[in-house]
Amino acid sequence: MPQLNPSPWFAIMIFAWLIFLIIIPPKVMAHTFTNDPSPQNANFLKTESWTWPWH
Incomplete structure (x- = not known):
């Protein structure tokens, strides 16, 4: 069975x-x-902090 011969396929x-x-x-x-x-x-634009009350 020639497909089991690894010699040409290894070079490829x-x-x-x-x-x-x-x-x-x-x-x-x-x-x-x-x-x-x-x-x-x-x-670059200067970002302002939020003025929301956090309570």
């Missing part, structure tokens, strides 16, 4: 993992997004 698995671990990550990390978020307003 090693080459696939090398592709996944070495070649693909730099390509994914080099991707730039077209719509980078930018801050709309750098001024």
Whole structure:
């Protein structure tokens, strides 16, 4: 039964993992997004404390 021979499948698995671990990550990390978020307003509003009576 040839499907029990691990020799060709082991090499295919090693080459696939090398592709996944070495070649693909730099390509994914080099991707730039077209719509980078930018801050709309750098001024922060001062929040006021509540004036409710707590009793």
